[in-house]
Amino acid sequence: xxxxLASEGLSVSFGSLHAVSGVDLVLPAGARHALxxxxxxxxxxxxxxxxxxxxxxxxxxxxxxEDITRASVPARVKxxxxxxxxxxxxxxxxxxxxxxxxxxxxRDGLTWRCLRPLARRGRRDEAAxxxxxxxxxxxxxxxxxxxAYGQQRVMEIALALAGRPRVLLxxxxxxxxxxxxxxxLFEVLETLPADLALLFIEHDMHLVRRFARTVTVMAGxxxxxxxxxxxxxxxxxxxxxxxxxxxx
Amino acid sequence: xxxxxxxxxxxxxILPWLALAALPWIAPDHVLLGSQIAILALFALSLDLxxxxxxxxxxxxxxxxxxxxxxxxxxxLHGWSEPLTxxxxxxxxxxxxxxxxxxxxxxxxGLAQLMVTLGLGLMLHEAASRARVLTGGDxxxxxxxxxxxxxxxxxxxxxxxxxxxxxxxxxxxFLFYTRLAASPFGYALRGLKQNPARMAxxxxxxxxxxxxxxxxAAVLAGIAGALLAQTTQSVALESLSFHRSxxxxxxxxxxxxxxxxxxxxxxxxxxxxxxxxxxLSPHYWTGWLGAAxxxxxxxxxxxxxxxxxxLHGRLPRLxxxxxxxxxxxGES
Numbered sequence: 001x002x003x004x005l006a007s008e009g010l011s012v013s014f015g016s017l018h019a020v021s022g023v024d025l026v027l028p029a030g031a032r033h034a035l036x037x038x039x040x041x042x043x044x045x046x047x048x049x050x051x052x053x054x055x056x057x058x059x060x061x062x063x064x065x066e067d068i069t070r071a072s073v074p075a076r077v078k079x080x081x082x083x084x085x086x087x088x089x090x091x092x093x094x095x096x097x098x099x100x101x102x103x104x105x106x107r108d109g110l111t112w113r114c115l116r117p118l119a120r121r122g123r124r125d126e127a128a129x130x131x132x133x134x135x136x137x138x139x140x141x142x143x144x145x146x147x148a149y150g151q152q153r154v155m156e157i158a159l160a161l162a163g164r165p166r167v168l169l170x171x172x173x174x175x176x177x178x179x180x181x182x183x184x185l186f187e188v189l190e191t192l193p194a195d196l197a198l199l200f201i202e203h204d205m206h207l208v209r210r211f212a213r214t215v216t217v218m219a220g221x222x223x224x225x226x227x228x229x230x231x232x233x234x235x236x237x238x239x240x241x242x243x244x245x246x247x248x
Numbered sequence: 249x250x251x252x253x254x255x256x257x258x259x260x261x262i263l264p265w266l267a268l269a270a271l272p273w274i275a276p277d278h279v280l281l282g283s284q285i286a287i288l289a290l291f292a293l294s295l296d297l298x299x300x301x302x303x304x305x306x307x308x309x310x311x312x313x314x315x316x317x318x319x320x321x322x323x324x325l326h327g328w329s330e331p332l333t334x335x336x337x338x339x340x341x342x343x344x345x346x347x348x349x350x351x352x353x354x355x356x357x358g359l360a361q362l363m364v365t366l367g368l369g370l371m372l373h374e375a376a377s378r379a380r381v382l383t384g385g386d387x388x389x390x391x392x393x394x395x396x397x398x399x400x401x402x403x404x405x406x407x408x409x410x411x412x413x414x415x416x417x418x419x420x421x422f423l424f425y426t427r428l429a430a431s432p433f434g435y436a437l438r439g440l441k442q443n444p445a446r447m448a449x450x451x452x453x454x455x456x457x458x459x460x461x462x463x464x465a466a467v468l469a470g471i472a473g474a475l476l477a478q479t480t481q482s483v484a485l486e487s488l489s490f491h492r493s494x495x496x497x498x499x500x501x502x503x504x505x506x507x508x509x510x511x512x513x514x515x516x517x518x519x520x521x522x523x524x525x526x527x528l529s530p531h532y533w534t535g536w537l538g539a540a541x542x543x544x545x546x547x548x549x550x551x552x553x554x555x556x557x558x559l560h561g562r563l564p565r566l567x568x569x570x571x572x573x574x575x576x577x578g579e580s
Binding site for chain 2: 162
């Protein structure tokens with residue numbers, strides 16, 4: 001079966017810094033894959049290469065077998081590659097409801113329409129359904145700029161889900177979210193469609209052990225280890241480079 | 249469960265429009281000024297699509313106003329005197345011109361965008377000034393007649409028909425603006441203003457949407473220009489001058505951007521102030537106007553339309569605040 005998302009020898013350098021060098025990653029449909037590594041390991045840069053925000057120097061990205069290495073960010077989104085941002089990046093003046101409805105209109109390719117209201121019944125119901133699933137319905141009418149940080153993180157996911165992605169890249173979805181809420185956030189992610197391929201960058205090893213089925217460890221821009229959470233945790237190189245230092 | 253979209257049109261909003269419609273009966277001497285205000289308000293609405301929604305800036309918006317004006321005048325001079333098709337032609341010519349230059353304008357941002365739009369405006373002004381055969385150069389175009397509006401209302405010497413016509417076109421433009429603001433397209437433009445990277449992550453081709461927004465704004469500006477040509481039955485080179493581009497930006501700053509009454513309030517205040525100050529102080533009125541403008545932007549940074557919006561929005565804002573507390577309470 002073709003992988004949902006695959007990178008082959010993906011590399012990018014900034015001057016003399018090899019931010020990402022030769023990373024191969026295969027994400028099958030239904031993956032729950034964590035990307036971990038110490039700060040500066042190149043995780044976010046790697047995700048930016050996957051989404052098209054950055055262009056690689058070498059290597060390829062394939063989405064369901066199709067080479068998308070040269071495709072623009074919007075073109076990749078249209079093919080089913082969704083993402084959230086590490087630093088919350090929303091529309092501060094739109095309400096939660098409006099932002100999700102806008103994302104739905106964009107998914108349906110209707111943002112050129114200038115005479116019909118955004119708030120059509122079908123879209124309204126679907127936006128309410130997405131917000132409800134994430135427990136964000138109480139904030140529906142509030143401008144995103146006024147939401148608490150944890151709620152904004154949830155809205156990051158809501159906007160990505162509205163695009164109905166087949167592959168979803170989550171850059172530290174629970175960063176800055178209080179511990180109890182971050183578990184809840186991941187429980188929400190667990191309820192996502194089984195065939196959705198999920199790749200998430202996460203620092204909290206408890207969350208990784210609990211929710212990831214496979215883990216890739218990056219260090220110095222390259223893949224250090226890959227396997228199940230238990231295998232990775234037992235890998236001496238990983239302990240040295242990442243876990244050991246964290247526990248020290 | 250929640251309001252979606254820019255504030256819905258409130259039934260009471262019919263009142264200012266009724267007042268405007270009653271102007272010929274209340275102050276028949278002021279219908280000429282009224283026409284000018286309506287045209288300026290429509291022009292300002294078109295600029296607001298750029299500034300208030302798409303987050304683009306322009307110091308050359310008069311180029312499209314002037315193109316619309318010349319298109320309508322030339323059409324009438326060459327024997328096509330039906331006003332509504334003349335308006336459409338003005339919008340069409342402006343829109344086509346905008347489609348040509350828009351890719352250049354949306355490529356750049358901020359100061360560079362100001363310079364590109366300013367440069368395009370100056371080039372067009374110079375070209376129009378040279379093309380005397382077509383535009384009449386410094387003399388402009390005049391001496392054309394228009395058929396009655398809808399075949400029913402002939403243009404009169406006092407300007408009553410002109411005023412009614414201008415007001416009706418403004419109202420149509422206003423309704424269009426209101427619908428656009430609440431549409432997916434309007435939201436996409438504001439999304440691009442607030443966070444272009446996030447719009448790309450939603451799958452939006454931002455460049456394409458901005459080009460479309462620029463063209464729509466130009467069509468509206470062209471219609472405003474055509475309206476001026478038709479109601480005054482003349483066009484001067486001034487209609488596509490830098491001065492006019494700057495003036496409409498001032499009007500929008502006075503009235504406030506991003507709200508449907510900004511252009512209208514701005515045009516009303518600006519033209520009334522100009523009229524009043526020039527009568528009060530024929531030699532120094534522009535100085536007083538400058539002082540009044542500075543005072544406005546310093547005291548009410550969101551523009552006068554913003555003040556009206558805040559007053560209007562008081563009740564809903566209180567509701568929202570209460571809702572916030574309830575939501576926060578529910579979670580803790």
